[in-house]
Amino acid sequence: MSSTYGNVYTLWLGSTPMVVVNGYQAVKEVLVTRSEDFAERPVPIFLQDLIHDAQGVLFSNGHHWKQQRRFSLMTLRNLGLGKPVLEDSIQQEAGVLIETFARQNGKPIDPSGPFLAAINNVIATMLFGHSFSSEQDTFQHLIDGSKAMQQFSGKMWPRLYEAFPMVMKPLQPILQRTLLALSHWKQLERLVQNEIREHQKGGVPEEPRDFIDSYLAQVEKCKGDPASTFTGKNMVQVILELFIAGSDTSTVALRWALLCMVEHPEIQEQVQEELDTVLDPSHVIRYEDRKILPFTNAVLHETQRFSSLSAVGVFHKSSKNTSIKGMPLSKGVMILPNLYSVHYDPEQWETPYKFNPGHFLDKDGNFVKKDAFLLFSAGIRVCLGEKMARTMLFILFTSLMRAFRFQLPEGVKKINREAILGIALTPHPYKLCAIPR
Numbered sequence: 001m002s003s004t005y006g007n008v009y010t011l012w013l014g015s016t017p018m019v020v021v022n023g024y025q026a027v028k029e030v031l032v033t034r035s036e037d038f039a040e041r042p043v044p045i046f047l048q049d050l051i052h053d054a055q056g057v058l059f060s061n062g063h064h065w066k067q068q069r070r071f072s073l074m075t076l077r078n079l080g081l082g083k084p085v086l087e088d089s090i091q092q093e094a095g096v097l098i099e100t101f102a103r104q105n106g107k108p109i110d111p112s113g114p115f116l117a118a119i120n121n122v123i124a125t126m127l128f129g130h131s132f133s134s135e136q137d138t139f140q141h142l143i144d145g146s147k148a149m150q151q152f153s154g155k156m157w158p159r160l161y162e163a164f165p166m167v168m169k170p171l172q173p174i175l176q177r178t179l180l181a182l183s184h185w186k187q188l189e190r191l192v193q194n195e196i197r198e199h200q201k202g203g204v205p206e207e208p209r210d211f212i213d214s215y216l217a218q219v220e221k222c223k224g225d226p227a228s229t230f231t232g233k234n235m236v237q238v239i240l241e242l243f244i245a246g247s248d249t250s251t252v253a254l255r256w257a258l259l260c261m262v263e264h265p266e267i268q269e270q271v272q273e274e275l276d277t278v279l280d281p282s283h284v285i286r287y288e289d290r291k292i293l294p295f296t297n298a299v300l301h302e303t304q305r306f307s308s309l310s311a312v313g314v315f316h317k318s319s320k321n322t323s324i325k326g327m328p329l330s331k332g333v334m335i336l337p338n339l340y341s342v343h344y345d346p347e348q349w350e351t352p353y354k355f356n357p358g359h360f361l362d363k364d365g366n367f368v369k370k371d372a373f374l375l376f377s378a379g380i381r382v383c384l385g386e387k388m389a390r391t392m393l394f395i396l397f398t399s400l401m402r403a404f405r406f407q408l409p410e411g412v413k414k415i416n417r418e419a420i421l422g423i424a425l426t427p428h429p430y431k432l433c434a435i436p437r
């Protein structure tokens, strides 16, 4: 559409205008240069009643959003930085994944279930202070909830709702009940509430062990402050959002990464060669190692650019009368920064439609950071879990590459590369064989 209408055009969803922004320069203007003008998030109409007094981070704005975001970001950083909590739990999950694949003895396996379990367990460790065994019912709710959110986001009715709110309004209670059932929301909510109760039994510890400890301490600290948004309800909402925003996206990124490796066995071999040359066999992989593994780091980034799983990004809203590329725009208009278009912008990438790790390497083979790499978006609303996701993906990917050679099952010549449109662009289910190295 941008070749016909230019990089900035309006789509009408029924009576609601939505401005779509394409290409690196225009998207950068919205997300980075004028971040403040476009920092707000529109709340989908069908969600408005569900999140009215517990707004969390993802769909909140203004003072509420600033407080919850700053606190969540700082807490995740404090839990992960200088302390081994995050990396230890990722390494443990990498070990479980390796065992799972090894048990297959080279037989075909769909990696999506094991990946989702690994990612959910890392997030659970940060939030609750412990992981789950796959047999636990509670863990199954987490898995089902993550899967359902992804399927739900691809459905037509939320879009119809935005387009024709007056027509859809009478259906709102039914649609909300469907959403709650589909997403296992109530079970997830109960799971989080149980975890909070367990934490409360032990009182507030001096040194917070996890996100819940930190949030409970914050609620205590802010008691009596009329400007405080730290409440029990908000704690549940923020935790659920961290799961929902973090688990499916990271799992899908790992699925695309392995898919790219079986599609490009020669690049997989080069990654393994670098890992074997640079790392001692007994070395436990850390996120820091990306600095001595430029090729591997470039390949992982290229799998993410090429799959561009954050699709067209997440809606923003103009917070005042402003403009994009000189075109005036009123306050309160829905904006869609098309991140996919940035990852395929011919002015930014040498061969946008070809899988090419060279996009992230200089002529001497050093890793090069690219401003047009916007998997996690950019600016003041950039993904809150970026550091966590990057750490998980690097350690899990390199650990698997070191342990196995991945290939297509015998007789399978090609994998379906088309993406399924949901919250994330997801690959079609596929199987691969993990051959121990």
Ligand code: HEM
Pocket: 041, 057, 058, 059, 069, 123, 241, 242, 243, 245, 246, 247, 249, 250, 253, 309, 310, 313, 314, 315, 375, 376, 377, 378, 380, 381, 382, 383, 384, 385, 386, 388, 389
């Ligand atoms: C590969 C994995 C991930 C990808 C591709 C991804 C991508 C994104 C994107 C594109 C946004 C929208 C930013 C914007 O509005 O411009 C976002 C927001 C967000 N992400 Fe992620 N994300 C990932 C993992 C995670 C993880 C692991 C967590 C937390 C555990 C997380 C938590 C969030 C939250 C809370 C927001 C909302 C931030 C706000 O509205 O202020 N994400 N993410």
